[in-house]
Amino acid sequence: MSRMDMNENRQPQSQPGQETTSGVSSRGISFPQRLNAARNRQGLGTDGQNPASVLQAPDGSPGPSAMGIGLRIGADLVSALIVGVAIGYGLDRWLGTMPLFLILFILMGGAAGILNVWRTLRRMPAGQGQSEADDATLGRR
Numbered sequence: 537m538s539r540m541d542m543n544e545n546r547q548p549q550s551q552p553g554q555e556t557t558s559g560v561s562s563r564g565i566s567f568p569q570r571l572n573a574a575r576n577r578q579g580l581g582t583d584g585q586n587p588a589s590v591l592q593a594p595d596g597s598p599g600p601s602a603m604g605i606g607l608r609i610g611a612d613l614v615s616a617l618i619v620g621v622a623i624g625y626g627l628d629r630w631l632g633t634m635p636l637f638l639i640l641f642i643l644m645g646g647a648a649g650i651l652n653v654w655r656t657l658r659r660m661p662a663g664q665g666q667s668e669a670d671d672a673t674l675g676r677r
Contacts, residue, residue: 609656613649620645 565573600608624641628634 616649
């Protein structure tokens with residue numbers, strides 16, 4: 537047998553874990569299936585987010601304190617407004633239309649800050665951030 541005959545008979549071999557042209561690895565499981573299995577092992581959903589664990593501390597404690605949540609919300613609002621003012625002022629100076637873009641981007645920055653706060657509060661588990669006094673006032677124990 538010549539070398540040419542030997543090369544024609546040789547099948548391409550893939551390394552373990554490598555995907556072939558069909559998108560299936562040598563183990564027989566496609567990458568998306570392995571990714572979903574890894575996400576499930578970590579307690580994440582298929583979108584990569586687990587709302588209950590987003591605000592949990594790494595040590596497994598319930599999450600941030602009410603003061604920490606308040607500081608985060610305040611920082612979200614202020615930073616969005618600062619970015620809006622900076623972009624609006626810069627565009628107005630560059631284009632010579634002094635109050636137009638400043639007003640527009642202040643409104644857009646405020647809207648972005650409120651949207652960030654909404655997203656933060658929506659990811660919070662039910663009952664997070666309520667004190668015992670709030671529970672007693674509402675008749676819960």
